[in-house]
Amino acid sequence: MTSGFTLPSRFGRQGLGGCYAPETLLQPLLDLEAAFVAAASDPAFQAELKAELRHFVGRPTPLTPAPRLAAVLGLRSLYLKREDLTHTGAHKINNALAQALLARRMGKTEIIAETGAGQHGVATAAACARLGLSCTVYMGVTDMARQAPNVARMRLFGAKVEPVEAGQGTLKEAVNEALRAWAGNCNKAHYILGSALGPHPFPTLVRTFQTVIGEEARAQALEQCGTLPEVVLACAGGGSNGLGLLVPFLQDPLRRIAVEAGGHGAGLGEHAARLDGGRMGVLHGCRTLLLQDDHGHTAETASISAGLDYPALGPELAALILDGHVEVRRASDEEALEGARLLCEAEGILPALESSHALAVLPALARDGVTSVLLGLSGRGDKDLSTYQARTGASA
Ligand SMILES: Cc1ncc(COP(=O)(O)O)c(C=O)c1O
Numbered sequence: 018m019t020s021g022f023t024l025p026s027r028f029g030r031q032g033l034g035g036c037y038a039p040e041t042l043l044q045p046l047l048d049l050e051a052a053f054v055a056a057a058s059d060p061a062f063q064a065e066l067k068a069e070l071r072h073f074v075g076r077p078t079p080l081t082p083a084p085r086l087a088a089v090l091g092l093r094s095l096y097l098k099r100e101d102l103t104h105t106g107a108h109k110i111n112n113a114l115a116q117a118l119l120a121r122r123m124g125k126t127e128i129i130a131e132t133g134a135g136q137h138g139v140a141t142a143a144a145c146a147r148l149g150l151s152c153t154v155y156m157g158v159t160d161m162a163r164q165a166p167n168v169a170r171m172r173l174f175g176a177k178v179e180p181v182e183a184g185q186g187t188l189k190e191a192v193n194e195a196l197r198a199w200a201g202n203c204n205k206a207h208y209i210l211g212s213a214l215g216p217h218p219f220p221t222l223v224r225t226f227q228t229v230i231g232e233e234a235r236a237q238a239l240e241q242c243g244t245l246p247e248v249v250l251a252c253a254g255g256g257s258n259g260l261g262l263l264v265p266f267l268q269d270p271l272r273r274i275a276v277e278a279g280g281h282g283a284g285l286g287e288h289a290a291r292l293d294g295g296r297m298g299v300l301h302g303c304r305t306l307l308l309q310d311d312h313g314h315t316a317e318t319a320s321i322s323a324g325l326d327y328p329a330l331g332p333e334l335a336a337l338i339l340d341g342h343v344e345v346r347r348a349s350d351e352e353a354l355e356g357a358r359l360l361c362e363a364e365g366i367l368p369a370l371e372s373s374h375a376l377a378v379l380p381a382l383a384r385d386g387v388t389s390v391l392l393g394l395s396g397r398g399d400k401d402l403s404t405y406q407a408r409t410g411a412s413a
Pocket of ligand 1: 324372397
């Protein structure tokens with residue numbers, strides 16, 4: 018851990034987060050924090066960001082009532098925060114665009130990114146095309162195969178997609194390669210990390226740029242319903258859409274729930290549920306809840322959704338959970354598919370497999386007596402069509 022940062026880099030009672038970065042990255046991380054702090058109080062930057070979020074991203078996104086699904090489940094009210102309706106189809110664009118603007122302000126001309134489900138890669142490629150920055154996206158080969166439409170979209174936006182063959186060929190390995198590439202080219206390049214992970218200041222930066230979700234949702238709930246729901250609910254991979262939705266509700270008397278990937282079993286390597294299965298460890302520059310084996314090696318993970326199979330939970334979300342501000346549930350692959358089916362048939366909305374994990378816990382919440390829910394629909398499911406077809410028989 019180094020000094021020299023001005024913002025707090027630790028979260029919660031156990032001091033999660035920090036900056037466990039190689040020497041070569043310390044100065045770039047300090048520069049990034051300084052640029053972020055300056056931009057936060059610069060009205061010109063804030064105005065530009067607001068205008069781009071409106072005209073390019075399509076914000077504010079709607080808070081859509083889902084009365085037919087509510088009736089099926091026995092809920093009094095269900096509202097969906099529609100990040101699936103943003104340009105590029107997921108919440109990832111909020112952070113990608115803001116960081117791209119920050120990079121341009123810092124005089125960087127090249128952007129590096131990693132991606133799992135491909136949504137962050139597509140969002141970054143789109144933001145780079147919009148701002149005239151070159152873009153290289155690292156993506157595991159397993160994810161490239163299961164999220165092929167997003168690989169094509171990144172390439173159409175002019176990005177170079179670098180396949181990562183190491184390990185499981187998923188998000189963890191993609192982050193490794195992106196960090197390596199950034200360390201070798203940090204004078205010209207900025208690394209747009211896609212979730213609230215990594216060394217300080219990335220978790221704070223990403224969370225700040227994503228809280229637009231919850232700020233809008235809270236104001237819309239009060240305006241449209243006159244009251245807040247009993248439960249606010251989001252899926253959790255690294256934690257960026259979860260923090261983005263839940264943090265603005267932290268002072269409110271309601272339940273905040275994050276849903277992790279339960280995969281296809283309870284054993285290590287069969288899921289990505291970090292709360293039950295994880296222990297404190299350091300991965301990609303921060304200390305947090307991490308799935309690891311008895312020797313401390315980062316464990317393999319499994320999930321039907323490419324965006325939820327990261328072995329670590331972002332440090333701020335992990336701290337909020339450990340300190341009792343956010344509850345955790347897990348949803349299995351099968352439950353997520355069922356959650357998606359319910360939404361498709363009752364409301365005509367195809368959710369991303371990641372978002373389907375949040376949908377999957379609705380029946381249990383209704384059975385427990387919950388009557389009103391606001392759910393973060395983090396992305397749209399077009400990228401997952403082939404999985405839905407294969408697993409639900411929709412192609413027949
Ligand atoms: C649609 C969607 N939702 C959720 C996630 C999970 O990421 P995070 O926890 O950072 O929001 C992803 C990640 O790729 C995603 O694509």
